Amino acid sequence: MTLSYRAAILHAPKTPLVVETVTAAELSGDNVLVRIKAAGLCHTDLEVIEGSLRYPMPIVLGHEAAGVVEAVGPEARGVGVGDHVVLSWNPHCGHCFYCDRDLPILCETYLTNGPKAIGFDGAHHAHRADGGELKQLMFLGAFGEYAIVAAEQAVPVPKALPFDRGCLLGCGVMTGVGAALNIASIGHGDAVMVIGCGAVGLSAVQGARLAGAAAIVAVDLDDKKLDLAEAVGATMRVNAGREDPVAVARKIGKSGRGVDVVLEAAGNPAGFRASIEAVRPGGEVIWLGKTDVEHDVNFRWGALMGEKRIRRSSYGGTRPARDFPLLAQAYLDGRLKLDELITRHIALDQINEGFAALKAGEAIRSVVMF
């Protein structure tokens, strides 16, 4: 039976998304059909719309979603019809050079097929009314009523987890919490600075709290975002428009050393520079933010001295099957705050307004409800 559904499609950079009726391909192999219930609007989608991140088109964006498994392919394992799932954008083959080195984020099949915006199996999983192939962002394409994804991308979570909260785990929350818990080595009593308090930064604040940091300094230019940072666990706030975060960091660290760990989630050159200046010698900087892939970022060479460690993380060292259920339970237990990250719920037809709000910095997360 042919399945038709509505999806928001980007035809060219810097143009509005268009909601169209599209058709799903036949379910095969280890793919599963997911009925999307909620999908968050993330900065990475915005980067594709703005053209700073390049993908083939027409494409269905959306890579932070939760839903219900509606059907499974003949080889699908680990997930069944009716399961509530949070979707991962990092499928991996399990047996390539990088998978063997426990780096699924660098899996060769993932890196080969990702830029093509096709399924992990190398196939297109939806087409337009005229029969033309449709691309899907990050093996997902979640701004539609349905998506066909690899079984390992659909991670079962407790049914008590609301879909609008659950979707956030798939990208922004996992990226931030994971960076603090899986990538950084935050010790009990450490001082941590988080630069940029969007969804990823607010999640990094929470990861630092869960890791046992004693001082968590939130940095942003927006007082409302700093309010949220305090609401989710920051112990200090710095509005970088009025106060120099580096000077604050050096006052917190003993003898002006700087903070132990900096998690950068602002994605601008000033944030990257400040992150290196603010960390103490021997400390650790984790970069989560992104700027245009063709842009240069400059540093003061002296800021790098002192055996500082700098690491880029794109998905927080995530192992979705392990981490999504843990984060879901942390929310249900009250240890992870997700309600605070949702600015508004919108319909699919309001998606362009949602991205305008994200671009204007007015929204942490707008969540499309289906």
Ligand SMILES: [Zn+2]
């Ligand atoms: Zn994202």
Ligand SMILES: [Zn+2]
């Ligand atoms: Zn691999």
